[in-house]
Amino acid sequence: MPISTLFTVILLLLAVAFYAGQRKALGFRARAQTQALPFYHGAWFAVYLIAPACAVLAVWSLLDGVLIKSMVLQSLPAQFSGASDAERELLYSEVSRLAYSRFSSTNADALQGSVGTYMSLNATSLKIKYTLSAMVMLACGAWAWLRLQPAFNARVRFERVVLALLLGSACLAIFTTVGIVFSVLFEALRFFDTVPFHEFVFGTHWSPQMSIREDQVGSSGAFGAVPLFVGTLLISAIAMTVAVPLGLLSAIYLSEYASRSFRAWAKPALEVLAGIPTVVYGFFAAITVAPLLRGFGEMLGLSVASESALAAGLVMGVMIIPFVSSLSDDVINAVPQSLRDASYALGATRSETIRQVIIPAALPGIVGGILLAVSRAIGETMIVVMAAGLSANLTINPLEAVTTVTVQIVTLLVGDQEFDSPKTLAAFALGLMLFVTTLCLNVIALKVVRKYREQYD
Amino acid sequence: MSNPIKNPLAAEQLVADPVPSAGEPISMHPDADLSKTVGKIEVKNAKMSMRSVDVFYGDKQAIFDVNLDIARNEVIAMIGPSGCGKSTFLRCLNRMNDTIENCKVTGSVLLEGEDIYATKQDVVPLRAQVGMVFQKPNPFPKSIYDNVAYGPRIHGLAHSNVDLDEIVETSLQRAGLWSEVKDRLDQPGTGLSGGQQQRLCIARTIAVSPEVILMDEPCSALDPIATAKIEELIDELRSRFTIAIVTHSMQQAARVSNRTAYFHLGYLVEVGKTDDIFTNPNHKLTEDYITGRFG
Numbered sequence: 001m002p003i004s005t006l007f008t009v010i011l012l013l014l015a016v017a018f019y020a021g022q023r024k025a026l027g028f029r030a031r032a033q034t035q036a037l038p039f040y041h042g043a044w045f046a047v048y049l050i051a052p053a054c055a056v057l058a059v060w061s062l063l064d065g066v067l068i069k070s071m072v073l074q075s076l077p078a079q080f081s082g083a084s085d086a087e088r089e090l091l092y093s094e095v096s097r098l099a100y101s102r103f104s105s106t107n108a109d110a111l112q113g114s115v116g117t118y119m120s121l122n123a124t125s126l127k128i129k130y131t132l133s134a135m136v137m138l139a140c141g142a143w144a145w146l147r148l149q150p151a152f153n154a155r156v157r158f159e160r161v162v163l164a165l166l167l168g169s170a171c172l173a174i175f176t177t178v179g180i181v182f183s184v185l186f187e188a189l190r191f192f193d194t195v196p197f198h199e200f201v202f203g204t205h206w207s208p209q210m211s212i213r214e215d216q217v218g219s220s221g222a223f224g225a226v227p228l229f230v231g232t233l234l235i236s237a238i239a240m241t242v243a244v245p246l247g248l249l250s251a252i253y254l255s256e257y258a259s260r261s262f263r264a265w266a267k268p269a270l271e272v273l274a275g276i277p278t279v280v281y282g283f284f285a286a287i288t289v290a291p292l293l294r295g296f297g298e299m300l301g302l303s304v305a306s307e308s309a310l311a312a313g314l315v316m317g318v319m320i321i322p323f324v325s326s327l328s329d330d331v332i333n334a335v336p337q338s339l340r341d342a343s344y345a346l347g348a349t350r351s352e353t354i355r356q357v358i359i360p361a362a363l364p365g366i367v368g369g370i371l372l373a374v375s376r377a378i379g380e381t382m383i384v385v386m387a388a389g390l391s392a393n394l395t396i397n398p399l400e401a402v403t404t405v406t407v408q409i410v411t412l413l414v415g416d417q418e419f420d421s422p423k424t425l426a427a428f429a430l431g432l433m434l435f436v437t438t439l440c441l442n443v444i445a446l447k448v449v450r451k452y453r454e455q456y457d
Numbered sequence: 458m459s460n461p462i463k464n465p466l467a468a469e470q471l472v473a474d475p476v477p478s479a480g481e482p483i484s485m486h487p488d489a490d491l492s493k494t495v496g497k498i499e500v501k502n503a504k505m506s507m508r509s510v511d512v513f514y515g516d517k518q519a520i521f522d523v524n525l526d527i528a529r530n531e532v533i534a535m536i537g538p539s540g541c542g543k544s545t546f547l548r549c550l551n552r553m554n555d556t557i558e559n560c561k562v563t564g565s566v567l568l569e570g571e572d573i574y575a576t577k578q579d580v581v582p583l584r585a586q587v588g589m590v591f592q593k594p595n596p597f598p599k600s601i602y603d604n605v606a607y608g609p610r611i612h613g614l615a616h617s618n619v620d621l622d623e624i625v626e627t628s629l630q631r632a633g634l635w636s637e638v639k640d641r642l643d644q645p646g647t648g649l650s651g652g653q654q655q656r657l658c659i660a661r662t663i664a665v666s667p668e669v670i671l672m673d674e675p676c677s678a679l680d681p682i683a684t685a686k687i688e689e690l691i692d693e694l695r696s697r698f699t700i701a702i703v704t705h706s707m708q709q710a711a712r713v714s715n716r717t718a719y720f721h722l723g724y725l726v727e728v729g730k731t732d733d734i735f736t737n738p739n740h741k742l743t744e745d746y747i748t749g750r751f752g
Contacts, residue, residue, distance in 0.1 A: 336595070339595060339597060340556070341591060342591065342596075342597065345553060345584055345588060346585070346607060347580070347582065347608065347665065356607070360598070
């Protein structure tokens with residue numbers, strides 16, 4: 001059964017079950033005192049009719065592939081008995097292709113028997129799957145139907161279903177994150193098998209190549225990530241130097257000084273900045289800002305690289321202004337008017353009130369906004385690819401070309417790559433380091449906020 | 458600050474017709490004369506004196522031609538049903554209405570003979586002279602000490618830390634809070650109970666040595682015991698300060714005030730000695746309100 005049909009059937013069953021449960025509840029509601037509104041009876045019945053069957057369906061679909069595979073591999077003719085695991089893997093995919101297409105191979109005749117087994121097993125599995133689901137549905141449905149009585153408190157039961165649903169969603173989100181972290185971690189560990197950890201973390205030379213043959217020219221590779229992290233931090237620092245003052249001050253102006261009519265169009269206008277695709281910022285930085293800086297530098301007698309950290313950082317700063325300003329504006333507006341009144345009534349001016357009452361009270365939110373902007377700056381790729389270059393210079397001179405972690409991850413993975421070469425795996429190691437860096441930043445910021453926050457009710 | 462009214466015609470119509478619109482609660486006496494205040498407006502030796510004060514929120518007029526004097530070191534209570542404009546009027550006295558967009562005040566408000574709405578008037582010293590305590594206790598999310606020291610720091614009243622400590626201590630003592638908080642001045646002011654918070658706000662206000670204190674329903678968020686403490690405090694403060702208090706509780710007005718002003722639909726209907734107002738009101742509306750027939 002195609003997935004769309006299955007989905008439609010499930011939805012229809014849900015609707016019918018809900019209606020039936022509600023009808024039954026409406027029926028006995030006329031005769032007796034009930035514990036819940038008919039809606040809850042319907043909803044609870046629908047969930048108990050469908051959910052277990054869907055669970056059986058899902059579990060079976062996950063497991064039958066593995067089962068069929070092991071059974072098919074056992075049925076392979078004797079001539080393949082000496083095959084290695086990888087070869088058996090290939091044979092199995094050959095079998096499945098032979099079964100469903102006119103694909104032919106040299107082994108086609110030898111595998112004829114296995115193909116037959118495969119097809120019959122699949123057919124049986126499908127039959128068992130749907131029969132089992134239907135039986136589970138009928139059993140659970142019957143049990144649930146019998147429980148729908150006036151004394152049954154469907155409201156409380158349905159509340160538990162909602163709780164389970166919410167808990168499930170939360171767990172799914174967390175497990176996905178954990179899963180990503182672990183997959184990155186394991187790939188990174190594979191990388192550290194070939195390149196020592198200390199060389200990666202403390203090495204100051206980045207030249208990610210690996211020889212395919214021993215005698216190849218330029219076979220020496222170096223995986224020292226320090227230049228990348230210095231480049232990332234340099235560009236992020238330049239961006240934050242632009243974005244934090246401009247964003248914060250414009251937020252203060254918009255929320256405390258601007259008239260309502262000015263604010264009404266200025267705030268959306270500022271937020272448009274966040275809607276511009278980063279690739280547009282990228283070529284703006286590369287084509288407009290970088291030459292401008294270069295010309296300006298020449299005028300002052302400075303040598304500015306045509307791809308400089310400064311150009312990328314400045315444009316990135318402009319890009320993240322709306323993150324800082326919009327979030328700060330929201331938290332500043334959330335500071336109760338009564339605190340402003342109290343300050344004004346004591347004869348404080350607007351700027352005194354802002355400095356001594358509003359900013360301290362809004363600090364956690366402001367720091368949160370800045371943090372988000374930092375993560376954005378560290379993770380930003382497109383602008384840096386275009387405007388800051390690819391050369392891994394270890395420098396803190398903003399006028400030179402640098403490169404960042406994200407840019408290197410892109411260049412490592414672009415094009416045809418072996419998936420087990422150190423060059424490719426280095427991307428995972430960089431990703432892991434980046435993740436750890438932002439995590440540390442978050443922890444530090446949380447501590448700072450906790451120390452300086454002034455909590456209002 | 459007396460900005461021209463956006464639509465003078467509409468405002469005049471409003472003045473001519475005291476019943477603003479069909480949806481509003483209509484006075485029980487449609488023919489009762491609201492525009493002329495009953496009782497003696499003037500006092501000898503006035504601290505503040507308001508003449509022909511009109512207040513507008515946009516096109517809507519909230520206060521109509523109010524004339525009133527506030528005497529030195531008296532406690533004047535402003536009572537009236539909700540929405541009668543008593544809080545709005547109170548906020549005119551230290552220009553707190555400036556912070557509200559669209560709010561316009563016309564007429565004159567004199568403090569010691571000086572018009573506080575004159576263009577040369579700076580609101581910073583004005584608000585140091587005329588302090589305000591709000592309905593809901595609103596301590597800053599800072600320590601108790603910093604709450605009280607906030608005003609003196611802004612106005613540069615203390616010349617040294619010792620000075621500042623002294624100001625904080627005296628203010629807290631005058632607000633009757635010193636003995637309760639002296640061991641925890643570094644704790645956040647928001648951690649105090651509601652009544653203590655309100656007394657902290659009063660201490661914060663008197664720390665800048667104002668001449669007049671405006672109180673906008675200072676006890677409406679407090680329990681009876683905390684209310685009694687605040688009322689006691691008002692009684693002690695009257696020797697040093699002039700106090701104008703807006704209250705919903707007629708018992709409170711009767712207990713703490715020397716004079717009482719009754720507002721109705723934006724008009725000052727009657728003003729007089731508190732004892733007279735509560736025992737022998739002259740205006741029918743005042744009588745109906747204090748006998749609980751509406752409000």
